Amino acid sequence: MKIALFGASGRVGQAFLKQAAADEQFDIYALVRSQPTELPLPKDRIVMGNARCREDVKKVMKDAEIVISCLGTDGDDTLSAALTHILDIMLEQHIKRLITIGTAGILDSRYEPGKYRFETNESKRKLTRAAKEHAKVYEMLKESSLDWTIICPTYLPDGTATGVYRAERDVLPEGGSSITVGDTADFLYRELVTGEYVGYRAGLAY
Template sequence: MLKIALFGGTGRVGQAFLNFVEEDGHHSVYALVRRTEGALIPDKCCQALTGNARNQHDAEALIKDCDIVVSCLNTDGDDTLTVSIEHMINAMNVHRIKRLVTIGTAGILNARQNPALYRFETNESKRRSTRAAQEHARVYERLRESDLDWTIVCPTYLPDGPALKTYRFERDVLPLGGKEISTGDTAHFLFTQLESDQFVKARVGLTY
């Protein structure tokens, strides 16, 4: 059984991930939430701690007794990702926790036509704004410098939807022709990585 420190558990992918943990019944989750009132956190498998991922003390309090860190945080329109990843790395180093799985974006995968560039730097990405992708790229670059056993799950367009449990994935690039992947299937793949070392120190492109 793993003790999971979860950031972003009230978001779309985080909620779907918690459903898989609850259904599986083998792991426990400690989730950092800004406020516990109204937070849709399943009582059977999850304990909510009030705090903010931008606060070093809150991040360390969540992580200190856990075996693995999972982050489903989004960019939040600011630098939350880059601020929080520093807190996670610092706390994990202090408490000698190695494994981190986080949600990124397909924009930070390698471009197929020019692997030296990120997808968001080429016409392979259809997004007009690159701000969120740049924030995710900074997280990737920071993790690459660390000694952690990290995996970044990189879904393409992410509509709400259930888990079909049938999808494609590929190391460091988006599978050819990939257009979208549901929140449910993104969470399902995330769940499969908890005890897998297949993609340690790698980004994983995820799509139907």
């Protein structure tokens, strides 16, 4: 099964690759902007390019059955620009499954119905630009016919996977304040295998 991976050189992308690259049921192809040094992929599965460029996105998605995005906001509109290309090409090529990494800021507020967490004092972040960019992607996915999942970790320190954490649909687990990069990647791999959160945002925390 071919997977098109975006954001492979980021923290979650690299951690996911370390876990998933050894799984023989998946053939992972990655789009990267610069020559990677330690991605555990054969060179013929690494496509050089930019996720803002539709032709580069299309190249890595050719014949893919699943798309995974670990892209960040990059300080601008790179995330929504890339997802616009990805969604268009998924429709063209009849690809249904998309898993993407978001942020806990776009989960539903527990205490103020109808608001995202980043719009309330539940979120400790003062700046909301990145959350608004992730929310834009969520709104795009809600309007699509795709089988999507957005994985929404809260504060994301470096750290390896323990496999022990909490996940909840559309809200952050009560009292959750952090989850490591390793465990976020572990949940991504689990969701790839199980599809338990299709059509939901998955809030992640310890």
